Amino acid sequence: MTIRELARLANCSKTTVARALNAQSRISKLTRQRILKIAESSGYRPDPNITSLMSRLRARKTHKQSVNIAWLRYGEAPAVPQTLPWFKNLWVGALNRAEQLGFTLDQVIEKESTTTPERLKKILLARGIVGLLDGPPRLEQYFEKFDCSPFAVALLGDVDHAGPYPRSSAHYFYNTGLLFEELRLRGYRRVGLLLGSYLHQIMGEAVVARFQYEQMKQGEKERIPWTPDIPNEGKGLSDWMKRWKPDVLICADNRLIKALSACGYRVPEDVGVLHLNLAEDVAGWSGIDQNHQTIGAAGVDLLADQIHRGELGKSLVPKEVFIPGFFVAGGTVRGRKKKL
Numbered sequence: 001m002t003i004r005e006l007a008r009l010a011n012c013s014k015t016t017v018a019r020a021l022n023a024q025s026r027i028s029k030l031t032r033q034r035i036l037k038i039a040e041s042s043g044y045r046p047d048p049n050i051t052s053l054m055s056r057l058r059a060r061k062t063h064k065q066s067v068n069i070a071w072l073r074y075g076e077a078p079a080v081p082q083t084l085p086w087f088k089n090l091w092v093g094a095l096n097r098a099e100q101l102g103f104t105l106d107q108v109i110e111k112e113s114t115t116t117p118e119r120l121k122k123i124l125l126a127r128g129i130v131g132l133l134d135g136p137p138r139l140e141q142y143f144e145k146f147d148c149s150p151f152a153v154a155l156l157g158d159v160d161h162a163g164p165y166p167r168s169s170a171h172y173f174y175n176t177g178l179l180f181e182e183l184r185l186r187g188y189r190r191v192g193l194l195l196g197s198y199l200h201q202i203m204g205e206a207v208v209a210r211f212q213y214e215q216m217k218q219g220e221k222e223r224i225p226w227t228p229d230i231p232n233e234g235k236g237l238s239d240w241m242k243r244w245k246p247d248v249l250i251c252a253d254n255r256l257i258k259a260l261s262a263c264g265y266r267v268p269e270d271v272g273v274l275h276l277n278l279a280e281d282v283a284g285w286s287g288i289d290q291n292h293q294t295i296g297a298a299g300v301d302l303l304a305d306q307i308h309r310g311e312l313g314k315s316l317v318p319k320e321v322f323i324p325g326f327f328v329a330g331g332t333v334r335g336r337k338k339k340l
Contacts, residue, residue, distance in 0.1 A: 001044040009042060010035050021310055029150065036310060068103040069131035069152075069303055070124065085280035086292075090135055090156050093296025101304050105133075117146040125150060130312075131303040134165075149313035152306035156299040157292075158202040164314040166306070168298035170290040171322035172203045172276070176210035176250070179274055179288065182327050183248055185336045188272060189222045191215070192246035195276075197228040199252050207276065211250070233259035241265065248272035248333060254281045257332065272333035286330035295323045 003021075007014045012035070019027050020035035071091065098105035108124065115123075124132070132148070135156040148165075155167035183191060193211045200208055208226050215223045224244045231237050232253050241263060249256065249271060257267050265271050275287035298321045306312065329335070 001039075001042050006035070006039055006042065006044055010038050022308070032310070068129065069098060069105050069133065069300070069307075070108040070127075070129045071105065071133045071135055072124075073107065073109040086277060087135060087157065089279075089292035090296040090299075093293030094133060094135075094156070094300050095296075096293070097297035097300040101300065103131075103300070103304070105300070121147055121150065131307055133299055133303065135299075152303050152312055154299045154302040154306070156296060158204075164316075164318055166302040166315060166319040166321075168295050168302060168321040168323060169204070170277075170288075170295060171324045172206035173210045174322070175276065175288045175290070175325045176207050177214065178325070178327055179250060179276075180210075180214040182329075182336075183272075183274075183333075186272075186334055187337050188248040188333070189218065190224060190245060190247045192224045192244060192249045193226045194230055194232060194249055194251040194253065194256065195226070195228075196230075196232075200228060203276075207250075232256060233262065238263040241271075246271060248274065250274045250276065252276045257285075268331070268333050274333060278328055278330075284330050284332075285328075286333040287328060288325040289328050290325040291323050298323060 003014050003017050007017045010017060012031075016027055016031065017035055020032040021039065071094065095105050108127070108129070129151065131152040131154070133154055133156055153165040155163070155165050155169075157169055180191070191211075191214075193208070195203075195207060211226055215225075224246055230240050232251075232255065237259055241260075251273065252275065253259075254275070257273055260267060260271065260273070267273050273285065275282050275285045276290075278285060278287045278289045302319060302321065306315075
């Protein structure tokens with residue numbers, strides 16, 4: 001079954017069939033659905049060699065007439081990814097991969113929360129956008145009624161309510177295990193986790209799950225239970241430190257070292273500190289580099305896969321891609337013990 005034969009069955013041109021198969025917005029939704037239904041019933045399968053060739057040809061184009069995919073920001077105070085240390089490399093990774101695949105990635109920033117979801121959809125379609133990246137931080141209340149059916153959608157980074165869309169994210173379960181491996185090599189035994197309930201949720205509960213699993217490997221006297229919303233400064237933090245006497249802390253708080261100093265603790269002499277998401281705001285700290293650029297690139301890959309297959313809107317089985325990070329030995333933990 002070829003495109004020429006599909007065009008004959010659908011009683012339309014080969015160009016219209018190609019646009020339907022590639023999820024282009026220059027044909028109506030009803031026409032695209034009709035052609036896709038005919039293609040499925042007739043057993044049409046794209047030739048992977050031709051698909052690969054066409055992708056490379058599109059990638060060589062030096063100009064674009066419209067925005068293909070967009071990093072969407074919507075709300076009264078939309079976050080611009082380049083200005084935030086935790087998200088700027090997500091943008092860099094996504095931008096570079098989009099260029100490699102022949103897409104144009106742009107930011108669409110709609111600051112007026114009074115813009116209706118239907119109006120926003122029309123704006124995006126008018127700009128020729130076929131794919132949307134939704135990066136953190138996201139405000140779900142602005143998207144509850146937004147119709148994503150004309151677009152491929154992929155989510156980037158942490159998310160507590162992923163929704164029915166593919167996403168790429170840090171591999172928190174693996175990353176936390178990597179921290180424990182490094183801590184044991186450095187002789188740490190009493191490991192505390194300072195992580196609030198909000199971050200616990202948006203990290204998919206994976207950090208706490210791995211933390212509790214690793215605690216089971218240690219003796220009962222060395223275990224420190226995770227308690228949500230432990231005070232991160234002042235008397236509350238001081239009382240918790242005196243009660244549990246950790247020799248190292250895992251956190252996601254760039255203010256923790258300053259708070260420990262105010263309580264009389266030196267880092268790393270008295271207590272070590274590891275951060276779950278190293279970025280510019282914690283330069284010199286030890287912890288996990290989440291590999292943000294790869295997470296951003298993986299999000300664009302998810303979008304490209306959907307666009308090439310003509311899969312738009314909500315996914316029946318959303319694909320999740322978890323990217324492992326790597327350990328950075330900064331100055332907030334002691335060095336590895338020498339082997340005898």
